[in-house]
Amino acid sequence: MQQMTDIKDFADMHSVPIMQDEGINFICEYIKKHDVHSVLEIGTAIGFSSINFACASSEVHVTTIELDEVRCKSALKNIADNALSDKITVHLGDAGEWLPPPNQLFDLIFIDGPKAQYINHFERFAPYLAPQGAIITDNLSFHGMVEDLSLTHNYSTIKMMRKIRKFKAFLNGNAEFHTIFYDIGDKISVSQRKS
Numbered sequence: 321m322q323q324m325t326d327i328k329d330f331a332d333m334h335s336v337p338i339m340q341d342e343g344i345n346f347i348c349e350y351i352k353k354h355d356v357h358s359v360l361e362i363g364t365a366i367g368f369s370s371i372n373f374a375c376a377s378s379e380v381h382v383t384t385i386e387l388d389e390v391r392c393k394s395a396l397k398n399i400a401d402n403a404l405s406d407k408i409t410v411h412l413g414d415a416g417e418w419l420p421p422p423n424q425l426f427d428l429i430f431i432d433g434p435k436a437q438y439i440n441h442f443e444r445f446a447p448y449l450a451p452q453g454a455i456i457t458d459n460l461s462f463h464g465m466v467e468d469l470s471l472t473h474n475y476s477t478i479k480m481m482r483k484i485r486k487f488k489a490f491l492n493g494n495a496e497f498h499t500i501f502y503d504i505g506d507k508i509s510v511s512q513r514k515s
Contacts, residue, residue, distance in 0.1 A: 327368050327398055338368040343458055343505030348376035356427040360416045362441050365393030374407040382408045385415045400418030425450040431457045435480050438487040454512050461507035
């Protein structure tokens with residue numbers, strides 16, 4: 321699946337969650353504007369966002385973690401098909417257990433894995449954020465359901481929406497980070513350390 325449209329079609333056909341175009345474009349522009357050289361992504365899926373990030377700049381390298389073995393294999397193939405294996409390192413495993421080398425810092429950390437783990441992942445990987453770096457999270461609206469729980473009657477979905485609400489409150493009350501929320505795609509937050 322060399323073309324991005326093919327990856328998007330595959331994701332749509334197999335119900336694989338990938339970022340909306342608005343969100344992808346926002347982060348790619350952020351990478352260019354802030355001279356991002358290193359990205360840590362929590363939640364590879366089939367490599368759609370990793371590929372976009374790696375193509376945003378000739379200087380950027382993406383490290384990405386995926387729990388699902390089948391999706392991880394698809395991501396590796398898509399990355400290889402796009403000749404980006406030297407720019408994207410994929411780790412198969414649980415982001416709740418994996419950690420980068422102690423001396424490695426990232427200019428951008430992108431959290432897009434399990435929504436219920438957003439706070440845990442934020443706290444786990446924040447020490448690996450470069451001083452001027454940012455932690456970006458996606459899906460803070462979840463198709464409007466976070467703001468309006470009546471849009472779903474599924475109990476597990478409602479529980480997840482409450483977790484996202486809790487995460488947003490965590491960001492708003494965080495003493496170490498300042499967060500800006502953007503009404504882009506499925507809503508995005510950008511968190512940077514307070515000076």
